[in-house]
Amino acid sequence: MARERATALLVDLDGVLRRWDPAVAAGVEREYGLSAGVLTEIATQWGRLQPVLTGRISHADWVTSVADALTPSVGSPDRARAAVDQWQRYRGEVDPDVLAFVREVRAAGIRVGLGTNATDILDADLAALGLVDELDVVVNSSVVGVNKPAKEYFQAACAALDTPPSRVLHVDADDRAISGARAAGLSAYRWTGPEGLRYLRAALAR
Template identity: 80%
Template sequence: MGRERATALLVDFDGVLRRWDPTVAAGVEREYGLSEGVLTEIAMHWGRLQPVLTGRVSHADWMTSVSDALTDSLGDPERARAAVEQWQRYRGEVDPEVLDFVREARAGGIRVGLGTNATDLLDADLDALGLVGELDVVVNSSKIGVHKPAKEYFQAACEALGTPPARVLFVDDEDRAIRGARVAGLSALRWSGPADLRYLRAALAY
């Protein structure tokens, strides 16, 4: 027996709706004489990242910890702070094809939520990228205190959407998140790019 047709969509932010140009970070690293990829490596260290994703520390405090760690490479706290500030000015770009799809799905009666592991800077980012009002709900890990792929995260997201898990289709570019969603009872698609939109349209059948 097949699954019920999804009536709600939960979309990841980074890697799906928002994309990042890797040359921006690379340019900052070259300018400051840093090794390639070091900014992301430091920032994404799980011991540093997990507290900000669950709202235990602020985005600003997280970036301060990145600057402090970077000082070990540069030997100059002011240059480390300047490098991190320059890197952080770039807030990514909206994928226009995905945004068009979100608008199309909502117009077709599908509730669409943003399901993201994010910091307390998310609302400002959504505003800066012109995304305020483009989604029915925003489920930010730092606000609810739990992050993907935890079952509790997806339960909270389904509650926010007002839709049972079996009727929610989740889209993410990370395998761990996809597995977590399926454990929580959602259907899920591992995002590989806009070519997947054809499948999503068919699955939602709006």
């Protein structure tokens, strides 16, 4: 049985609309004598990350916990905090191809939502990236209180888009989020780069 054509688009932020230059973190790690990849490793430990992604702690508290965990590696709390603060000043870059696609889709009358696992500084990040007026809705896990790939997250996203799941196409760079979206009844496309835009245009064509 053929699926209904999507009438709304839900795009992930990190890995889709926003990209990160790994050289930034690597530069901070070299400057502070840290092993390669340790900042991301500490910051994304699930027991540390999930509370900030579901709004149970603030971004500031999460940053403090990362610095605390880093302290033994750099020798002092002040040095650890300086390293983490320097790493955090970089807020990524907008992928121009994806932004152009979002604008194209909205111009065609299709609602576009941002569906992301994020912290309470998401609004500030969107402002810094110039994305505030580029999306119809923003669905932030730390506001919803549950993170992708949970079914409840995608239900909240569809409600925000005022579109039934069967008519929403989710684009994400994470396999678990893709599986979660499909389990919740959405269509989903695993993003690997701009070569996927042709497929997405066809999927949304009216």
